[in-house]
Amino acid sequence: MEITFENMEDFARGAAFLGTGGGGDPYYGRLLAQNAIREFGAPKVITADDLDDDTAVFTAAMLGSPPVLMEKGCSGDDIDLAISKLEQRLGRKAEAILPIEIGGMNSTLPIMAAARLGLPIIDADGMGRAFPEIQMVTFSVYGCSATPLVVTDEHLNSVVVEADTPARAEGIVRSIAIQMGLSVMLSAYPLTGRQVKDYGVHGTLSLALGIGTAIREGRTTGNPVEALIQYLQTTPYYNHAKVLFDGKVTDLRRETTKGFAIGHCLMSAMDGSGRQMEIMFQNEHLIARENGVIKAIVPDLICMVDRETAEPIPVEHLRYGQRLKIIGTSAAPIMRTPEALEVFGPRKFGLDEDFIPIENL
């Protein structure tokens, strides 16, 4: 895979799909990456297998509310500062940038960071989707420390956190992020090349680009949702893909609380059958129930797309009366192990249900 100015629109669209409702507007994410590419040149994409075992891999991400980030803007100085403070703390220079999550804006921000720093970006991430909390990543499941990590804001305030567990780091960083205005830059989980090879979800930059491309090309043939489903079925992780529901939004409740966008969305079927689907979310969609019956549940992916254009719809763009198709897909196998479900299975979001793979529903 190659990153270019031109393919960032497809890439951001695919990443927004993998954001499963979280991660913000792909338009803004794309602009950030494109501006950085124009100014600094496109970063080279490397695979996890290209890494030496001791390569110093740094992550770059925003944490908080994407709409707030869009209001604040993003100069990049805050990302640079997060990386340089972590380099200072570790006494080691970053040698490659990894997106910690491929979903939403946190796929394009690392491209921006890599471009600014002249570093390669790795075609992998830590979840193959998006998740709301710091500990919800494969690296945490398999014992990598989330800290030392650095949080920065647009005023170039910085905080270096060292915590005994990733969940504790999450608590500390969330309170800092709320204090800093609910949108901060973060470089967490300093990793080695070996750890990325062993615990990363590989190839997800390529998959985001493939998804975005499939949607765009599907629009020329008139059925982008079908084109998207067909593409997903060819992928190594998202192959159990189906349209869960075709309906319009009839009820929407959400609030920004404790640093998250939490709420639910009710939809009625377009076919007039009276069937209803309820989707609950904490930044990302967590569970889809049709008339009370589970159709998909976290960590499998639940994505909302416009029923005509297949454009992914982030939670903040949900509106009463919108006509959407709900697509469910399987998560990467490394995200569905018993150890992984201990960190980001349904119970960790306060749900009473256990995980059931989408292919069994």
Add this chain to the structure above:
Amino acid sequence: MEITFENMEDFARGAAFLGTGGGGDPYYGRLLAQNAIREFGAPKVITADDLDDDTAVFTAAMLGSPPVLMEKGCSGDDIDLAISKLEQRLGRKAEAILPIEIGGMNSTLPIMAAARLGLPIIDADGMGRAFPEIQMVTFSVYGCSATPLVVTDEHLNSVVVEADTPARAEGIVRSIAIQMGLSVMLSAYPLTGRQVKDYGVHGTLSLALGIGTAIREGRTTGNPVEALIQYLQTTPYYNHAKVLFDGKVTDLRRETTKGFAIGHCLMSAMDGSGRQMEIMFQNEHLIARENGVIKAIVPDLICMVDRETAEPIPVEHLRYGQRLKIIGTSAAPIMRTPEALEVFGPRKFGLDEDFIPIENL
């Protein structure tokens, strides 16, 4: 002045008086210092004038709720960690310890820190009393940076903060402290010897010891409150000292909110005259009004003592029906300048009144 195991009881009592309601129970503060002295030996006390201009001066303090600290206990490892993380960040070893505030437990914790680290402690502080927020210190008034600072907790999690203003540092640290359970250790305001000489409130360890000694000795003559007032009138800062009120507590409201103990206390005069005094506090007492007329206002000191024994009463020990004398004293001159009032004058606590020196009331 010399610190000894024996004089820590007087010292902690005097420091509790200077805590003006905040800073916690002197009994616990004394135990912390005495345990450290027994284990590591008493630290040497030096004056600000003993410092070289470039001596690396570190502070040590707790931030949050003293009753929580008492419940958690305090091993000292968290203080050591705060100092060593700041040394690591600055690339410089601490050469002397300064109490950032002399009021309450934050006078004995630095003694504990100095004893553990084998460093001298400076007979000075940054306010000559206690204050609730990080920016409320002379060093901030006169342009010294509060950061880099380090926050640690009892699990030995640590956070290094760099902020553009002391008030911003306060916001970030307060949110971290709430997240960490409302009692954390803090090393902020890394200073030079020159800065301590220029902006410190000098001699306040000696004054705390003098106050505690005057109260104890006054008890043997039968009028400790009078003995205390007489002693205060001989001091360089607290010389405008008087009993503002003699009464019993008839109403008490307080809540722990936003990381502070906030409330007010109503008292009725013991002389049956029906006069009433109201005292408002945010950790420390802010204003004393008798039938609506101001009798003393922050940054001057408003202290509550038992009317018989002159034992200082911290806010958390206030009880309905208690019989107390309210003592008001002047603050150090460096605390009453226009620049200082911009940082910790009445308006900074949300009061509608301007500062009036107690000697003019």
